[in-house]
Amino acid sequence: MKINVVESVLKANDAVARENRRRMDAAGVLAVNLMSAPGSGKTLLLEKTIPALAPDHRCAVLVGDLQTTRDAERLGGLATQVTQINTGTGCHLSATHVAQGLDSLDLQGVDFLFIENVGNMVCPAAFDLGEHRRAVLLSAPEGDDKVAKYPTLFQPADVILLTKLDLRGVLDYNRDRVYEDLSRINTRAPVIELSAKTGHGLERWFAWLRQERRQHSGGDSAPPRGRKDTAT
């Protein structure tokens, strides 16, 4: 009974996600869904990423939080368009949230849409938003045991960002353990080690974004994300 309800919610969500993806494809936008625990550094990463891409690419952002507009305020001066989505008590963004967000944006001329999901390592992973790529962040202070504990988040990731590595020296953090868990859960996604604070590793992340953007525009052959609607 309970499972049926969840399935029907997910089915309704997927239909809206397909339409979101169609709208973004029509406008030539690559959408990247950023997911992680609260405080893994999603907003700071975007604060560094948007200006770095700016010479060649226009970025828009949808920011999901239960409450406050703090993240949107941080990003407001950097991206060409930023919309904050407040979910109230909702623990993840849904495709409907993103559809409403897309209504608030002018997608023409936008190259990247970053969707900063609600900080949560469980629920966001179950909801297709219509994004083209999923980026999952894991910060060093969260501990080296999180990949095995939250496999549903790491399994479908297209890129995995190990963040806040500047703190590694003062933490009991065993990087090998992260890679060992990833070797069982996701060997497809590149892993990028970085510190948004010091700048270490950011160039690899920017390069990955530019490459995915080229692939998405039809330059290379890329495995598209999504279920039945990505054959085009």
Add this chain to the structure above:
Amino acid sequence: MKINVVESVLKANDAVARENRRRMDAAGVLAVNLMSAPGSGKTLLLEKTIPALAPDHRCAVLVGDLQTTRDAERLGGLATQVTQINTGTGCHLSATHVAQGLDSLDLQGVDFLFIENVGNMVCPAAFDLGEHRRAVLLSAPEGDDKVAKYPTLFQPADVILLTKLDLRGVLDYNRDRVYEDLSRINTRAPVIELSAKTGHGLERWFAWLRQERRQHSGGDSAPPRGRKDTAT
């Protein structure tokens, strides 16, 4: 429609939570539900807490995680009884999980039952497990903006633990901002600043636990947790 489903799930949950509370009350157990983001230090805190309470108090633990038994293994040598609850894809513990956990424990002679919830700042807050107290952890590396972003977690907390404060010197972390947000969201719960790594502040946490234990045993008058079933 969706809201009705959630309500009926919550109603069913609350009935089981009432029964859990009755069972624990009958055995003289004080149950403390620990909630936080992933990696805020719940397990390390318990690793320090259980031996410190051991001279006078026996502790049992229920540990919730999607997968793995890593936390239970860490705690296995310390508590008299430890049960790992794997939720699969479930983003929070429910009262039914805890009822199954209670079935696996011998509650006689247990003073504290610590329930380490799934690392998640949203969903666990909506589910009464039958606990008597709620302890919410917020680690310094998560950032000073989380109270305002996750009010549903902090609002019903009986104690708020600011953890990993040993890292404060190397972070951009403004403690005043946390207190300012708390002044709007929860002025009832004591706030304890600590570092489980250095030991700083742990005595205040232990003292709080001992005091709540005394109140619960009938020594002092305490505001009981729960909705309609806590008049006794």
